[in-house]
Amino acid sequence: xxxxxxxxxxxxxxxxxxxxxxxxxxxxxxxxxxxxxxxxxxxxxxxxxxxxxxxxxxxxxxxxxxxxxxxxxxxxxxxxxxxxxxxxxxxxxxxxxxxxxxxxxxxxxxxxxxxxxxxxxxxxxxxxxxxxxxxxxxxxxxxxxxxxxxxxxxxxxxxxxxxxxxxxxxxxxxxxxxxxxxxxxxxxxxxxxxxxxxxxxxxxxxxxxxxxxxxxxxxxxxxxxxxxxxxxxxxxxxxxxxxxxxxxxxxxxxxxxxxxxxxxxxxxxxxxxxxxxxxxxxxxxxxxxxxxxxxxxxxxxxxxxxxxxxxxxxxxxxxxxxxxxxxxxxxxxxxxxxxxxxxxxxxxxxxxxxxxxxxxxxxxxxxxxxxxxxxxxxxxxxxxxxxxxxxxxxxxxxxxxxxxxxxxxxxxxxxxxxxxxxxxxxxxxxxxxxxxxxxxxxxxxxxxxxxxxxxxxxxxxxxxxxxxxxxxxxxxxxxxxxxxxxxxxxxxxxxxxxxxxxxxxxxxxxxxxxxxxxxxxxxxxxxxxxxxxxxxxxxxxxxxxxxxxxxxxxxxxxxxxxxxxxxxxxxxxxxxxxxxxxxxxxxxxxxxxxxxxxxxxxxxxxxxxxxxxxxxxxxxxxxxxxxxxxxxxxxxxxx
Numbered sequence: 001x002x003x004x005x006x007x008x009x010x011x012x013x014x015x016x017x018x019x020x021x022x023x024x025x026x027x028x029x030x031x032x033x034x035x036x037x038x039x040x041x042x043x044x045x046x047x048x049x050x051x052x053x054x055x056x057x058x059x060x061x062x063x064x065x066x067x068x069x070x071x072x073x074x075x076x077x078x079x080x081x082x083x084x085x086x087x088x089x090x091x092x093x094x095x096x097x098x099x100x101x102x103x104x105x106x107x108x109x110x111x112x113x114x115x116x117x118x119x120x121x122x123x124x125x126x127x128x129x130x131x132x133x134x135x136x137x138x139x140x141x142x143x144x145x146x147x148x149x150x151x152x153x154x155x156x157x158x159x160x161x162x163x164x165x166x167x168x169x170x171x172x173x174x175x176x177x178x179x180x181x182x183x184x185x186x187x188x189x190x191x192x193x194x195x196x197x198x199x200x201x202x203x204x205x206x207x208x209x210x211x212x213x214x215x216x217x218x219x220x221x222x223x224x225x226x227x228x229x230x231x232x233x234x235x236x237x238x239x240x241x242x243x244x245x246x247x248x249x250x251x252x253x254x255x256x257x258x259x260x261x262x263x264x265x266x267x268x269x270x271x272x273x274x275x276x277x278x279x280x281x282x283x284x285x286x287x288x289x290x291x292x293x294x295x296x297x298x299x300x301x302x303x304x305x306x307x308x309x310x311x312x313x314x315x316x317x318x319x320x321x322x323x324x325x326x327x328x329x330x331x332x333x334x335x336x337x338x339x340x341x342x343x344x345x346x347x348x349x350x351x352x353x354x355x356x357x358x359x360x361x362x363x364x365x366x367x368x369x370x371x372x373x374x375x376x377x378x379x380x381x382x383x384x385x386x387x388x389x390x391x392x393x394x395x396x397x398x399x400x401x402x403x404x405x406x407x408x409x410x411x412x413x414x415x416x417x418x419x420x421x422x423x424x425x426x427x428x429x430x431x432x433x434x435x436x437x438x439x440x441x442x443x444x445x446x447x448x449x450x451x452x453x454x455x456x457x458x459x460x461x462x463x464x465x466x467x468x469x470x471x472x473x474x475x476x477x478x479x480x481x482x483x484x485x486x487x488x489x490x491x492x493x494x495x496x497x498x499x500x501x502x503x504x505x506x507x508x509x510x511x512x513x514x515x516x517x518x519x520x521x522x523x524x525x526x527x528x529x530x531x532x533x534x535x536x537x538x539x540x541x542x543x544x545x546x547x548x549x550x551x552x553x554x555x556x557x558x559x560x561x562x563x564x565x566x567x568x569x570x571x572x573x574x575x576x577x578x579x580x581x582x583x584x585x586x587x588x589x590x591x592x593x594x595x596x597x598x599x600x601x602x603x604x605x606x607x608x609x610x611x612x613x614x615x616x617x618x619x620x621x622x623x624x625x626x627x628x629x630x631x632x633x634x635x636x637x638x639x
Contacts, residue, residue, distance in 0.1 A: 177225020184218030227259025281321025288314030
């Protein structure tokens with residue numbers, strides 16, 4: 001089975017290197033095709049490894065080579081395929097294969113076609129390193145790799161200033177969080193003497209609670225940055241400036257799920273510090289509601305879907321914080337299917353609408369984009385948690401976990417968020433596909449996406465509908481490593497009231513969204529009373545958090561940097577260095593006459609040198625002869 005591990009891991013690297021060979025050449029269709037085939041090869045190998053685990057096979061553990069070995073520090077390039085990593089491998093490679101195939105059509109007319117596939121495959125390779133490594137150091141390599149690739153992909157259209165700004169924001173904000181993660185990794189090694197998962201986790205029960213708490217906090221800071229948890233969340237919506245397939249891959253299967261994976265992988269640590277787990281759950285519930293509220297009024301199609309990702313990440317962290325790691329992992333998997341489907345559907349709409357993102361400028365698109373309408377509607381049903389779609393099984397289990405653990409505030413927040421999710425999801429669907437054809441006043445003639453792009457999306461459509469049936473087999477697979485157990489609500493009546501009540505609440509939110517927006521006929525111009533209300537402006541401006549960051553952090557930092565540059569760097573540091581250089585240069589200019597080759601000049605310097613030597617000889621002679629007198633004289637002077 002080791003060969004399949006290597007194929008799954010390195011096929012994306014080969015794909016990236018192959019595509020990189022043609023980055024300086026015009027578009028070559030075979031670049032996208034071969035890159036997609038190689039990613040699909042990784043998916044096939046991951047599937048074989050999954051079947052091995054499902055059949056009860058032992059986890060596969062390989063050491064490729066030694067990376068660091070000095071003193072007591074030993075870090076290998078080691079990889080493991082177990083119940084957690086193989087789940088992530090399947091999600092990453094499946095969604096990545098679909099995104100690669102879809103991108104052949106989406107990036108068809110882009111000059112950077114070959115470069116795009118080089119970055120995209122490198123992104124997948126970095127994520128595979130992250131999830132397959134058997135130690136924190138290897139995880140950190142993949143962690144930084146996805147950060148680098150996200151920078152290249154978010155800012156892929158580097159000629160757009162806003163795209164480069166968004167890529168820099170994502171990169172810098174994640175570097176801030178990664179400092180915390182590095183401290184956490186250092187604390188793991190300092191206290192256990194190893195970074196190998198199994199060895200470190202085996203020693204952690206012997207550590208004191210304070211040490212474990214600090215390790216858990218610092219590791220979670222890294223997860224907060226990568227999964228865009230408050231207050232490090234602003235980069236996620238701004239990252240929508242990248243190509244839509246990138247958004248699908250980042251939000252569904254790679255970068256933003258890495259934080260959840262870190263917490264799930266470190267479950268043995270967080271199980272020892274339930275106080276930190278409760279904080280994680282509480283923050284997750286807050287972020288779920290926080291992000292959903294901003295999606296209610298946003299007028300950017302991709303940003304609305306991005307906020308839904310942020311909200312669903314809150315659900316995942318809430319589950320992990322409550323100790324339901326297997327539920328968090330299942331929701332991560334189910335979410336990947338319908339979220340990727342939503343983003344790729346949004347990409348179809350963007351192509352049809354000449355890159356227009358405001359859903360209020362659309363309407364009636366189901367007449368010309370029937371298949372995209374069906375796919376986005378089903379994906380939205382899954383996102384809303386309607387039975388029997390995938391989101392119902394994962395989100396409902398999270399709600400059950402919160403209720404069964406008596407965290408009723410968290411349960412109430414997540415339940416209310418479920419209603420908001422249903423509302424903004426179908427607000428988007430209603431505005432895009434129903435109502436009057438408002439796009440006609442802008443002279444747009446929409447069309448359906450290429451057939452092969454729709455076919456590529458179909459596996460996501462099927463999984464968004466049926467992934468829930470894999471819940472029990474999935475729980476059975478991961479229960480050995482995550483100690484999964486079934487949450488029981490003591491009263492069956494209470495359980496049924498919860499289930500039916502949740503479905504009714506979500507259904508009413510969907511109906512209200514359709515009633516309000518399915519017959520929308522105009523494009524808001526910002527003059528309505530609602531748009532000018534305080535609450536609307538608060539949500540529309542993202543609670544003014546970006547404004548706060550810009551005004552009170554970025555701007556003062558920029559001004560301080562300019563001050564130090566102009567007053568310290570230029571006038572002190574540079575002036576000192578330039579002054580020393582000027583003195584040396586000037587001295588050289590004066591003394592270069594000694595080497596002029598003129599006999600008369602050289603004789604003058606010889607005489608001057610002889611006089612100088614004689615003067616020194618006389619001075620030293622007198623000093624030696626009258627040394628006692630000189631000492632007495634200096635003593636009298638107090639020297």
